[in-house]
Amino acid sequence: MQHENMQDNPLQDSLHTTDTTDTTEGTEGTEKSYSGNFFRLKRQLERQVAQAITDYGMIDDGDTVLVCLSGGKDSYTMLDTLMELQKRAPIDFKLIAMNLDQKQPGFPSHILPEYLKNLGVEYRILEQDTYSVVKEKIPEGKTMCSLCSRLRRGAIYTFAREIGANKIALGHHRDDILETFFMNMFFGSRLKAMPPKLVSDDGQNVVIRPLAYCTEKDIERYARAREFPIIPCNLCGSQENLQRRIVGEMLESWERQSPGRLNNIFRALSHVSASHLLDPGLFDFRGLTRDTVVPEGDIAFDQQDFKPERFEDALEELPLI
Ligand code: SF4
Numbered sequence: 019m020q021h022e023n024m025q026d027n028p029l030q031d032s033l034h035t036t037d038t039t040d041t042t043e044g045t046e047g048t049e050k051s052y053s054g055n056f057f058r059l060k061r062q063l064e065r066q067v068a069q070a071i072t073d074y075g076m077i078d079d080g081d082t083v084l085v086c087l088s089g090g091k092d093s094y095t096m097l098d099t100l101m102e103l104q105k106r107a108p109i110d111f112k113l114i115a116m117n118l119d120q121k122q123p124g125f126p127s128h129i130l131p132e133y134l135k136n137l138g139v140e141y142r143i144l145e146q147d148t149y150s151v152v153k154e155k156i157p158e159g160k161t162m163c164s165l166c167s168r169l170r171r172g173a174i175y176t177f178a179r180e181i182g183a184n185k186i187a188l189g190h191h192r193d194d195i196l197e198t199f200f201m202n203m204f205f206g207s208r209l210k211a212m213p214p215k216l217v218s219d220d221g222q223n224v225v226i227r228p229l230a231y232c233t234e235k236d237i238e239r240y241a242r243a244r245e246f247p248i249i250p251c252n253l254c255g256s257q258e259n260l261q262r263r264i265v266g267e268m269l270e271s272w273e274r275q276s277p278g279r280l281n282n283i284f285r286a287l288s289h290v291s292a293s294h295l296l297d298p299g300l301f302d303f304r305g306l307t308r309d310t311v312v313p314e315g316d317i318a319f320d321q322q323d324f325k326p327e328r329f330e331d332a333l334e335e336l337p338l339i
Pocket residue numbers: 122162163164166167251252253254255256257
């Protein structure tokens with residue numbers, strides 16, 4: 019996926035651009051053989067992550083980035099990609115992988131330490147029984163995820179401060195951002211998504227989402243090819259939020275009917291015309307006079323012309339493996 023507000027991308031410039039056919043090189047901690055399609059997908063993800071890091075100033079020279087791993091496909095992919103960029107980036111930054119063991123019954127606590135050791139990355143496992151707290155507070159049959167996530171966030175923020183990490187990387191991707199955008203609109207009446215970079219409420223942590231430009235489909239394909247040891251999140255028995263599932267299915271069906279539509283919506287999130295929305299807090303409508311210059315101009319009586327959806331973007335996203 020290309021992004022229209024792209025900044026010059028020093029991380030991307032340092033990536034190789036040559037094609038690769040069947041080879042075993044380029045992946046950590048494994049002897050596995052990969053196809054040329056896999057390497058094209060890998061480079062595409064690296065380019066998108068490098069671009070997002072550059073556009074939003076996510077990582078600076080000297081940073082220590084705490085890379086949060088849940089054991090899901092997204093966070094494994096994020097760690098792989100950040101490790102690759104770290105090797106080639108013109109800046110120095112440190113990565114510390116971490117997993118929070120929340121003590122859900124049946125959580126296979128050996129999987130991540132074994133995987134991370136084999137990968138050769140510095141890592142920490144934080145053990146904190148948030149599971150018991152959630153079970154105690156949430157009535158049987160209710161979704162536990164929001165309290166669970168809040169407790170997890172608190173534990174990670176505290177841990178980041180303790181070990182001196184100044185950035186916390188989370189594995190949310192483009193489709194998480196879009197889902198959150200529509201959830202907020204449909205159920206919260208707010209035009210609000212999930213930012214690629216934010217400061218925690220206590221001002222102590224900067225949270226980054228390096229996969230912000232990556233699609234879930236690409237991450238799924240990458241994770242399948244890499245055969246990550248996936249740990250399911252629903253070990254605790256909590257059900258996925260119904261509203262989120264409905265929104266996810268709606269987005270999938272839009273994309274099936276009109277390939278490229280999700281990219282257009284995603285791009286719209288970074289091309290906001292405050293003067294053509296209705297929020298007096300964002301644009302000074304009361305103070306508007308004949309002398310006010312409005313960037314988007316007067317379209318009060320015009321039929322709007324919309325460009326057809328960009329099928330070249332959809333083509334870019336055709337399955338590679
Ligand atoms: S599924 Fe369970 S472990 Fe995962 S966020 Fe929800 S409550 Fe927490």
